[in-house]
Each structure stands twice: as structure tokens, then as C-alpha cells.
Amino acid sequence: MVPVENSIEGTVGLSLDYLKNFPNLYIIGEVVLPIRHCIAVKNMKNFDFTEIKYIYSHSQALGQCREFLEINFPGCELRQTSSTAEAASIVASGLSGQAAAICSPFAAEKYGLTIIASDIQDYPNNKTRFFVVEKKPLKFLNDKGPGKTSMVFSLPEDSPGSLYMVLKYFAEEKINLTKIESRPAKKELGHYFSIWIVRGMLGKSPLLP
Numbered sequence: 001m002v003p004v005e006n007s008i009e010g011t012v013g014l015s016l017d018y019l020k021n022f023p024n025l026y027i028i029g030e031v032v033l034p035i036r037h038c039i040a041v042k043n044m045k046n047f048d049f050t051e052i053k054y055i056y057s058h059s060q061a062l063g064q065c066r067e068f069l070e071i072n073f074p075g076c077e078l079r080q081t082s083s084t085a086e087a088a089s090i091v092a093s094g095l096s097g098q099a100a101a102i103c104s105p106f107a108a109e110k111y112g113l114t115i116i117a118s119d120i121q122d123y124p125n126n127k128t129r130f131f132v133v134e135k136k137p138l139k140f141l142n143d144k145g146p147g148k149t150s151m152v153f154s155l156p157e158d159s160p161g162s163l164y165m166v167l168k169y170f171a172e173e174k175i176n177l178t179k180i181e182s183r184p185a186k187k188e189l190g191h192y193f194s195i196w197i198v199r200g201m202l203g204k205s206p207l208l209p
Contacts, residue, residue, distance in 0.1 A: 001031060001130040008123050009063040016183055016195055019131070020152050027150050029132040037065055037084075037121045040113035041100045042091055049116070054079050056087035057102035060128075065102055067122040073100075088113055148178065149200055154185070154193045175200060 002019065003012045019025060039055070055062075055073060059080045062069070069078070081087040087101040092111035101113065108115050131150075155162045170177060176199040185191040 001132055003060070003128050004131050005129040006035070006060055006064065007125060007127045008121070009060050011181055012060060012128075013183060015131075016181065017186075019133070019150075020183070020193065020195070024135060025133045026135070026137040027131045028134050028137065030148070031130045031132060032127055033130065035064070035121065035126045035128050036105065036119055037061055037102050037126075038105050038108055038115045038118045039065075039100050039102050039120055040088065040091065040108040040115045042094055042113060044114040044116070051098045052076055052100050053097060054099040055102060056081050056090050056099060058082065058084050058087065061087075061102045064121045064123075064126055068117075068120040072117075076100075085110075147200065148197055150195060150197050152193060152195050157191075170198070 002015045004015050005011055019027075041052075052073060053076060055069065055076045056079045057065075061084050062078050062080065069076070081090065084101070084103040085107045088103040088107040088111040091099050091101040092113055100116070101108070102120070103113075105115065105118065107113075155166070177196060178199060179195075179197040181195045182192045183195065185193050
């Protein structure tokens with residue numbers, strides 16, 4: 001599963017960039033999960049909170065707990081990891097010095113950490129949308145409701161009305177757009193690609209073939 005959108009921090013841009021760069025992956029479903037963050041340390045015995053120097057976590061988790069960190073750990077250095085599980089692993093290794101991890105309660109338990117504060121996210125209704133990806137499309141999913149299709153494309157540069165022409169087609173075919181996201185193409189300043197999510201499945205009218 002790949003995280004793509006959070007109710008607090010918005011789009012997980014890095015995930016969308018990865019999906020664009022790996023066209024052999026297929027999105028076969030999505031899951032929305034409630035997200036609960038805790039802050040955990042390795043050794044609770046003789047632990048002094050004021051000695052915490054580093055807090056490890058994924059950038060999204062750090063953003064979702066920004067207010068908690070500013071109030072309780074204003075002087076700590078925030079270090080980004082590829083996932084909250086990796087943050088827990090780093091702290092559990094003991095190689096990071098006086099450090100803590102923002103992670104899930106499951107990750108804290110898995111790596112033998114002690115939770116010192118729970119539900120530290122700034123907003124209680126913290127949810128993340130995940131895409132379920134596979135190397136092969138699952139054709140049998142086409143028969144389960146209208147479904148969704150994600151598409152990636154770039155518009156012609158300096159072409160007046162190009163966006164309108166695309167939107168006009170979707171409107172005429174009564175295709176419902178559920179999300180439009182622009183991401184830097186990482187080539188030149190001002191160059192973007194677009195990710196559109198629409199109602200409907202490839203292979204079914206009006207999304208053919």
C-alpha cells in the first residue's frame with residue numbers, strides 16, 4: 001500500500017512521483033485508514049525527557065504532529081525517515097543517541113520501544129488514503145461498481161485553451177473528476193505533469209479501451 005493523501009497534510013507528493021516513474025504498477029484499490037501517532041523511546045529507565053535531541057519520523061507524521069512538537073520538544077532536531085517504521089527501527093538500534101520516534105503503536109511494540117505519549121496528532125480526525133498497487137491489473141475488479149481510474153499526462157506548453165479542451169471532453173461524456181493534482185516535472189521551472197482521478201473503469205464506456 002502507498003500513502004497518497006492525508007486529511008491534515010494533504011497530498012503525499014513523493015508517492016505520486018514514484019507512481020509516475022513506475023508505469024508497470026497498477027492501482028487496484030484504495031483504503032482509508034485512521035492514523036494514530038505516538039512518541040516512543042528505547043530505554044524508559046532513568047529517562048530524562050529534556051535530554052531528547054533528535055526526533056525521527058516520516059515528513060508527513062512530523063507535519064501531522066507539528067503543534068505537539070513545538071509545545072513539548074521545541075529544541076529538538078527533526079530528522080526525516082522514509083517511513084514511521086524506519087524511525088522506530090533507528091531509535092531501537094540505539095545508534096541515534098538520545099532520540100525518540102514518532103510512529104504507530106504497532107511499530108513501537110514491534111521494535112520494543114516504550115510509548116511516552118499517545119495520540120499526539122494535532123487533529124483527532126487524522127486519516128490517510130492509501131493506494132493498493134500490484135504489478136498486474138486485476139480485471140475482475142471491473143465488475144464491482146463504477147470504480148476509479150487514475151491517469152497521468154502533460155498538457156502542451158503555451159497552448160491556450162488546452163486545459164479547457166480536456167475538461168470539455170470529460171464534461172460532455174459526463175465523467176466525474178474526483179481529484180486533480182499537479183506535480184513538478186523536475187525538468188525545468190514551470191514544467192508540470194497532472195494526475196487526474198476519475199469515476200469509471202478502463203475498458204468500460206466512456207473510458208475506453
